[in-house]
Amino acid sequence: xxxxxxxxxxxxxxxxxxxxxxxxxxxxxxxxxxxxxxxxxxxxxxxxxxxxxxxxxxxxxxxxxxxxxxxxxxxxxxxxxxxxxxxxxxxxxxxxxxxxxxxxxxxxxxxxxxxxxxxxxxxxxxxxxxxxxxxxxxxxxxxxxxxxxxxxxxxxxxxxxxxxxxxxxxxxxxxxxxxxxxxxxxxxxxxxxxxxxxxxxxxxxxxxxxxxxxxxxxxxxxxxxxxxxxxxxxxxxxxxxxxxxxxxxxxxxxxxxxxxxxxxxxxxxxxxxxxxxxxxxxxxxxxxxxxxxxxxxxxxxxxxxxxxxxxxxxxxxxxxxxxxxxxxxxxxxxxxxxxxxxxxxxxxxxxxxxxxxxxxxxxxxxxxxxxxxxxxxxxxxx
Ligand code: FAD
Numbered sequence: 449x450x451x452x453x454x455x456x457x458x459x460x461x462x463x464x465x466x467x468x469x470x471x472x473x474x475x476x477x478x479x480x481x482x483x484x485x486x487x488x489x490x491x492x493x494x495x496x497x498x499x500x501x502x503x504x505x506x507x508x509x510x511x512x513x514x515x516x517x518x519x520x521x522x523x524x525x526x527x528x529x530x531x532x533x534x535x536x537x538x539x540x541x542x543x544x545x546x547x548x549x550x551x552x553x554x555x556x557x558x559x560x561x562x563x564x565x566x567x568x569x570x571x572x573x574x575x576x577x578x579x580x581x582x583x584x585x586x587x588x589x590x591x592x593x594x595x596x597x598x599x600x601x602x603x604x605x606x607x608x609x610x611x612x613x614x615x616x617x618x619x620x621x622x623x624x625x626x627x628x629x630x631x632x633x634x635x636x637x638x639x640x641x642x643x644x645x646x647x648x649x650x651x652x653x654x655x656x657x658x659x660x661x662x663x664x665x666x667x668x669x670x671x672x673x674x675x676x677x678x679x680x681x682x683x684x685x686x687x688x689x690x691x692x693x694x695x696x697x698x699x700x701x702x703x704x705x706x707x708x709x710x711x712x713x714x715x716x717x718x719x720x721x722x723x724x725x726x727x728x729x730x731x732x733x734x735x736x737x738x739x740x741x742x743x744x745x746x747x748x749x750x751x752x753x754x755x756x757x758x759x760x761x762x763x764x765x766x767x768x769x770x771x772x773x774x775x776x777x778x779x780x781x782x783x784x785x786x787x788x789x790x791x792x793x794x795x796x797x798x799x800x801x802x803x804x805x806x807x808x809x810x811x812x813x814x815x816x817x818x819x820x821x822x823x824x825x826x827x828x829x830x
Contacts, residue, residue: 449751453519460501460516464523467496472527479653480798483646485530487610490538493531494565498524499539503547508560514688514750518695522743525699526706529802530653532699536692537606538562541685542569542615546632549673549681554632558613570611570635572602572659573682579604580815582617583625583679587661589618596620596670597663598631604809608657609644611635615685616661617678625679630672639664650801686810687760690767691749693810697770698746700803701739704774704781707796708732712784722784731784735777742770761823768816771806778803 453461471492479485493499501517503509517540524532543562546554561567578585587600598618608614614633621627633640641660648656673681709732712723722728745766752759778800782789789796807813822828 449748451747453515456512457516457519460512461519461523463496464498464520467492467498468523468527472524472531476528476530476653477792477795477798479528479530481652481792483652484655485528485534485653489531490534490565490568490610492565493535494563497563499535499543499565500563501539503539503543503559503563507547507555508563509543509547510563514691514753515747518691518698518746518750521692521695522699522702522746525696526703527699528653529696529700529806530651532696533606533651533654534568536689536696537571538569538611540692541571541689542613544688545615545630545672545681545685548684549630549677551669553669554672558632561612567612568607568610570605570607570614570657570659571685572605572608572614572616574604575601576603580812582682583628584623585617585619585628587616587618589620589629589631592665595665595667596631597665598633598661599663600661602659602661604645605657605659607655608642608659609655614640614659615672615681616659617682620678621676626676628678628682629675630678630681631666631670632672633661633664633666633670635659637664637666648805650798650804652801687763688753690763690810690816691746691753691759693806694742694746694749694763694766694770697767697774697803697806698739698743700774700799700806701735701742701770701777704777704796704799705732705735705739707794707799708735708781708784711788711794715786728784731780735780738773738777742766742773745769761820764811764816764819764823767810768813768820771803772813774803774806775800 497510500509501512546558573582575585589596589598616631616633619627620629639662642657645656715722749759749763749766781796785796
């Protein structure tokens with residue numbers, strides 16, 4: 449693997465870095481306190497092409513490879529994980545699934561809207577009764593003439609409050625993963641309800657919602673992929689999604705490192721900057737190692753994806769390591785800040801709160817250990 453960035457990759461990283469410093473970092477605290485990012489950020493991301501990376505230009509995308517995508521997510525994650533998540537879901541989980549499984553009509557209808565930021569997507573897999581055990585979901589879609597009627601509920605849905613389209617997974621057949629089908633459901637349809645979930649520990653600026661569907665009628669042309677193929681659509685979206693979470697975690701850990709190094713150079717105790725105390729350097733060094741290791745694991749996944757090689761286990765490895773590393777890095781950074789890390793005035797408390805969910809969503813750390821264990825042994829221990 450060539451670790452030197454191409455000119456295009458360096459340029460897109462620079463674009464995302466400047467955007468993050470100008471349009472995200474100055475507002476992240478305000479958005480966190482208000483429990484809402486500025487919704488106009490979606491249009492701004494679209495205008496820069498950051499919602500179209502890896503999507504072909506003929507559908508309004510900005511092209512680029514998955515390493516460029518990870519570089520962008522690292523920058524956005526450094527600024528605010530709530531913004532990074534908007535891109536990971538609308539482009540990463542929804543747009544890329546439409547590109548991979550959509551009919552020509554679905555691609556032409558949804559991709560230009562999603563990549564420009566004119567429309568926002570959300571991904572509805574989790575239900576109140578099924579989280580890790582997603583293959584047992586109970587939302588149902590039944591045929592009614594040439595249409596489908598979808599009923600059930602989804603919870604913890606990122607972007608759910610504002611999304612224009614939901615990539616929803618519903619049971620159309622028997623039990624287990626083979627009975628699941630994917631649908632692209634417009635959120636304004638009769639019977640589609642949503643409620644914002646407030647009081648989250650972190651990612652407070654991100655709109656997380658509970659969705660309810662009461663006999664929502666969609667045409668058969670809203671089906672994404674074949675009947676019974678929905679779980680495959682979901683799992684292939686999540687395999688890449690985990691790479692994007694990992695990239696976002698590298699961003700959090702890097703933000704922690706930059707904040708902690710700066711503070712350690714400024715804060716004086718015992719007559720010198722705390723950076724001059726060996727145990728503080730120990731904390732900084734641990735964060736730096738986590739940043740580097742998490743980034744390399746993430747880039748490895750991007751490289752495999754771009755070369756068309758299998759990457760699912762590597763994606764679990766990267767997501768598991770990077771999410772746990774982000775939590776460690778934020779905790780270590782908070783320690784460097786001492787009591788000041790515990791108050792809102794400094795960003796490290798937010799980094800820790802935001803990092804904490806990374807070990808939970810898109811597969812908990814336990815689920816990723818089981819996936820890695822299954823790949824090592826061939827034994828399913830779920
Ligand atoms: P559970 O599955 O109930 O797990 C509880 C605990 O049991 C965990 O520690 C888990 O690791 C452990 N556990 C479960 N099964 C096993 C096992 N077999 N072996 C060992 N341990 C096990 N979902 C979406 O579909 N779309 C979204 O956009 C989305 N966004 C989210 C945003 C936020 C902020 C949050 C908090 C969640 C989001 N989720 C989303 C849901 C997320 O993916 C789930 O929370 C996650 O999959 C875990 O499911 P659960 O919360 O039901 O936990």
